[in-house]
Amino acid sequence: MALLxxxxxDKQLDLLYKKEEEDLVQLLSKKYDIPYADLSTVSIEADAxxxxxxxxxxxxxxxxxxxxxxxxxxxxxxxxxxxxxQKIEELKEKRFIPSLYMxxxxxxxxAWSRYRExxxxxxxxxxxxxxxxxGLEEMASSLTSVQKIKEVVGKTxxxxxxxxxxxxxxxxxxxxxxxxxxxxxxEPEEKRIRLRLxxxxxxxxxxxxxxxxxxxxxxxxxxxxxxxxxxKDSSQDGRFSIKIAGxxxxxxxxxxxxxxxxxxxxxxxxxxxIGIDFESLSISPHLMKILKxxxxxxNGIILTTGPTGSxxxxxxxSFLQKIYTPGIKIITVEDPIEYHLPGITQxxxxxxxGYTFSEGLRSALRQDPDVIMVGEIRDGExxxxxxxxxxxxxLVFSTLHTNNAAGAIPRLIDLGINPKIISSALSIAIAQRLxxxxxxxxxxxxxxxxxxxxxILKTLERMKKEKVDTGNKIPDGVSKIFEAxxxxxxxxxxxxxxxxxxxxxxxxxxxEKIINQNPSEREIKKSALPQGIPDLAEDxxxxxxxxxxxxxELSRVVGLSEGEN
Numbered sequence: 384m385a386l387l388x389x390x391x392x393d394k395q396l397d398l399l400y401k402k403e404e405e406d407l408v409q410l411l412s413k414k415y416d417i418p419y420a421d422l423s424t425v426s427i428e429a430d431a432x433x434x435x436x437x438x439x440x441x442x443x444x445x446x447x448x449x450x451x452x453x454x455x456x457x458x459x460x461x462x463x464x465x466x467x468x469q470k471i472e473e474l475k476e477k478r479f480i481p482s483l484y485m486x487x488x489x490x491x492x493x494a495w496s497r498y499r500e501x502x503x504x505x506x507x508x509x510x511x512x513x514x515x516x517x518g519l520e521e522m523a524s525s526l527t528s529v530q531k532i533k534e535v536v537g538k539t540x541x542x543x544x545x546x547x548x549x550x551x552x553x554x555x556x557x558x559x560x561x562x563x564x565x566x567x568x569x570e571p572e573e574k575r576i577r578l579r580l581x582x583x584x585x586x587x588x589x590x591x592x593x594x595x596x597x598x599x600x601x602x603x604x605x606x607x608x609x610x611x612x613x614x615k616d617s618s619q620d621g622r623f624s625i626k627i628a629g630x631x632x633x634x635x636x637x638x639x640x641x642x643x644x645x646x647x648x649x650x651x652x653x654x655x656x657i658g659i660d661f662e663s664l665s666i667s668p669h670l671m672k673i674l675k676x677x678x679x680x681x682n683g684i685i686l687t688t689g690p691t692g693s694x695x696x697x698x699x700x701s702f703l704q705k706i707y708t709p710g711i712k713i714i715t716v717e718d719p720i721e722y723h724l725p726g727i728t729q730x731x732x733x734x735x736x737g738y739t740f741s742e743g744l745r746s747a748l749r750q751d752p753d754v755i756m757v758g759e760i761r762d763g764e765x766x767x768x769x770x771x772x773x774x775x776x777x778l779v780f781s782t783l784h785t786n787n788a789a790g791a792i793p794r795l796i797d798l799g800i801n802p803k804i805i806s807s808a809l810s811i812a813i814a815q816r817l818x819x820x821x822x823x824x825x826x827x828x829x830x831x832x833x834x835x836x837x838x839i840l841k842t843l844e845r846m847k848k849e850k851v852d853t854g855n856k857i858p859d860g861v862s863k864i865f866e867a868x869x870x871x872x873x874x875x876x877x878x879x880x881x882x883x884x885x886x887x888x889x890x891x892x893x894x895e896k897i898i899n900q901n902p903s904e905r906e907i908k909k910s911a912l913p914q915g916i917p918d919l920a921e922d923x924x925x926x927x928x929x930x931x932x933x934x935x936e937l938s939r940v941v942g943l944s945e946g947e948n
Contacts (some may be wrong), residue, residue, distance in 0.1 A: 404487045412485035422490035427497050437498045443467050446494035455479040458486040520654035522557040529874040531588045548599040559651050571644035583819045584880050608636040616640050661705035665882040668854030668915050678702050683810035684773040688785040694817045695782040711870035716743035717758040741765045757781040763799040773808040788814040788888040789907040806895040813887045816940045818932045819878035828863050837936045838943050842924045852915035865930045886918040
């Protein structure tokens, strides 16, 4: 009589098959003299699983399921399979003490199914998150865009496993590094949490998630950055590092209380962000020639100006890397130290202990330096000390918050510096902005519209009239420019990467002559016109004509209406 199949019978048959398989494995375990294990009754540890990469585990028919100190418990399907003995020897070389257990296919499948919970990172000590190169590459290979990050985070959020939050943090960090994001924003709203990444200076939504996950994620971030878990009504700042293939990527953490919870910003300080050498700064040929001369001088002060996030520090670092030789001593006073430079003494201010920019600069001068970099001139005392250092045989680099290069001089006067001393100490003031570069894979050629054409032609005419030195002949007209489109390569934004647009005012006889008259920015800029250096708008227009950026992007960053005046 035929056996009718139903759910009850199916379950009974499955149990019979499983029992037969387990019985067979028990017999084989005696043959091979290896203990038997049934992993359906054993707790499988994620930390043990990651000792053997998933691909290898599948290929060799094995999985590590428990780890105690150096003792590693390994489940194997067939101990004589090719490659198993070699893998065991590799583990011994890594100081593991392997113990083999014979298991069934069903047991191994159960272990392998847990790989999705494996955390690629280990917290080596407080404040260090060590993500293996293999783990990063595996994640980064699938996190090539914001959409991909969203998909992987979304899948992780659906898991109800203990390692979900740790894995989610790793995915976010790996995605940020893989896509060159400068910041990660976790922002509580009334009914949900928003996750955003800052890519090429612009924030982009990644995903929304629930408050339960947010609370766990916040606790994880606080633990990593050594912040107080119980404080939620005041701001906290901390840091931790991601260790990737031996390189430290520092993550600065800022938490600020808000209406619906703590807003979290993680700033990712990737050392490759300062891998730009001096010659690759996208500075116009004429200004590049001037800067090479100025940074080669033994004394004077060189200022970079612009708003926060305009790349001032990166430019100064490129100057330091250009002039560094073992024969000179370079000291920096920063708040904070963003990137570590080899061969250079870097110090960090600490307001609580009284180590301010001014105090740090005075201390640096006692260290017999040749070159000093001051992260920012914020007050009159720091300005006076920096100017005096430039007058006493030191080359000084610093930043100043002004809108343009000409504004550096009135700002120094406002800080109480004698105009006559400014003319003796200041070598050059540079202003810069960062514009997004058009994606090379999808940018589209177009004819400029009437407004765009008018702005471009007016700018080119002004450059000719002012005899601006561009290194090439200034074009007479414009027939084509490029615009952003959007593709998977650029996360559908139309832009990938950023570069600088620059202007500068050099201290020459004409500028020196006008300084004593307490001049305005406009008057200083006018007196510097014979220097032939393009201003921000002019430098940007040249990059638009080269197809590097778009008119929309340049207008957003520089404000082209100002450039027409």
